[in-house]
Amino acid sequence: MYRFFVEPSQINVNDKCVTIVGTDVNHIRNVLRMRPGEEIDVSSGADGKEYRCGIVSLETDRILCELRFIREAAVELPARVCLFQCLPKADKMELIVQKAVELGAYRIVPVAAKRCVVKLDGKKSASKIARWQGIAEAAAKQSRRSVIPQVTEVLSFSQAVKMAADMDVRIIPYEMADGMYKTKGVIDGLRPGQSIAVFIGPEGGFDEAEIREAMQCGIEPVTLGKRILRTETAGMTVLAWIMYRLECQGADDVP
16 A cells, blocks of 8 residues: 655545645656555644545646545654764665664754764755655655654754753763663663654764763763674664664563
């Protein structure tokens, strides 16, 4: 079942009508070659609901659908996870954005740390962010998310630390940290309703001054184990642990 995102104003519950406009029109008509009568899922990204629709007509600039039923999607993590990802080399950020969305991240913040090789500014930055946001939308559709996670503008490390200041849980995996018991304690302590900040360094790791700055602001260094993980692996590891813990809340085998 294909999923598409629309604005709340495009859903008319009283008239049982949903209108799809924009780039999805061409995708439905000419790429997927869908026909009247076929069903699609629609989400507004605002209410956590899934709208099952049947296509009524395919026009040049819009797709008209009949609203058949509504259900609570219940696919989002019960906490909002923000991934502060330091800019990696090449096109690794595309993979990171895609997988972070699949694993439930609510927001992805590109960070220009001291040891980042990639430098983005002006027009180049705007182009990259638009590209990453498009990847986030595609991943949200594929993984049947109820919302499209936001990819923000590129922040400096200090700006990112300030952005995370009010979040409930803040961690920064660091190769010099030790004590897996500490990492386990942080993960085990996660609860629904929290906001969670995860800082992931670039290929060269965090500068010691950045770690000191993070710690001064209450961001806790943790270890991810005995091996050094690549930047594109580290974030996925933490997000997978967070997803497991939060989605096991209430299960008999997880206290």
